[in-house]
Amino acid sequence: MQFETIGIVGAGQMGAGIAQVCGAAGLSVVLNDVDPHALERGVERISANVERLVSKGKLAPNQAEDALACIEASPDASALTTCDIVIEAATENIRIKQQILRELDAVVRPDAIVATNTSSVSITQLAATLSDPSRFVGMHFFNPVPAMALVEIIRGMQTSDATFDTTVALAERLGKSAIQVKNVSGFVVNRILVPMINEAIFALQEGVASAEEIDAGMRLGANHPMGPLALADLIGLDTVLSIMEMIQRAFGDTKYRPATRLREMVDAGHLGRKTKRGFYSY
Structure with a gap:
């Protein structure tokens, strides 16, 4: 066609x-x-x-x-x-x-x-x-x-x-x-990317480093063009949460559980760029 x-x-x-x-x-x-x-x-x-x-x-x-x-x-x-x-x-x-x-x-x-x-x-x-x-x-x-x-x-x-x-x-x-x-939850990119973002949120809620320091670490230490928390704001925290929940349901593995901080931010309506407030203010 x-x-x-x-x-x-x-x-x-x-x-x-x-x-x-x-x-x-x-x-x-x-x-x-x-x-x-x-x-x-x-x-x-x-x-x-x-x-x-x-x-x-x-x-x-x-x-x-x-x-x-x-x-x-x-x-x-x-x-x-x-x-x-x-x-x-x-x-x-x-x-x-x-x-x-x-x-x-x-x-x-x-x-x-x-x-x-x-x-x-x-x-x-x-x-x-x-x-x-x-x-x-x-x-x-x-x-x-x-x-x-x-x-x-x-x-x-x-x-x-x-x-x-x-x-x-x-x-x-x-x-x-x-x-x-293949038709598996998260496909390829989100299967790898979104759990990485979720892990960055875990690091933030545990006080390992600030949002700015986490993002700087991944930009400068892993050569990522954008830090994972800034990327989450761009994607939309509600979308990140939805994908994590789908992946967790599909595999039944606790390693895919969404971070508590992520759930709280979505509940608060702080969804990232589209609401002008997420891990950063816009």
Whole structure:
């Protein structure tokens, strides 16, 4: 299958980022969100990101105009009927994702691929929501999508070879590097990354070092571009907690238990950059 029109459900940070890279690749994009305000914010975020690239000389003005012209925003799910693939990019909540997939099953073309941008939810379990689970696949982008080169392509038990291979080809067309990942909790990157972040939170709550010192240690001692606590703020502490809980449930191992400090911060609504307060203030 040749992709020409991409549907994206969810106009948040990830959905907007995916829409931006698809538009930049010259693909027609339908950005869908049931919340008109979220849709408006998503379009504004894309425009601001593109303008920033132009100001830095990383994108020509005419390329920016072409990319933005490729993106259509619509709160109506029926706009997705023309899409060759629809990527669900909603919040990391299995019930919400399943509800969206049931709604998509009723409107997308029978030959269209349906993908999810989940970072930890079972692809096999989500695929079972569709009438034809063979056309379902995991396509996990990383934040910020325009800057991050990797996409994890995850095959569920029911995913067909054609669906998988075509999705890999799409990732490459977007200028991304794709890695094939088994359907296990956390996949590859989050299986390693999020427990490391959780361990950094344990170190903080035990008073081993301050947040600034922990982050400086990992930047300067392990050559990480960003410290784990600053990264947690960027990801969102609620998302970090959700992923840790999913991994712990999947493996039943206490080494994956979320740090108490992480739970307390989420309970307090201190979720990181998106609430302007996490391990740091913004």
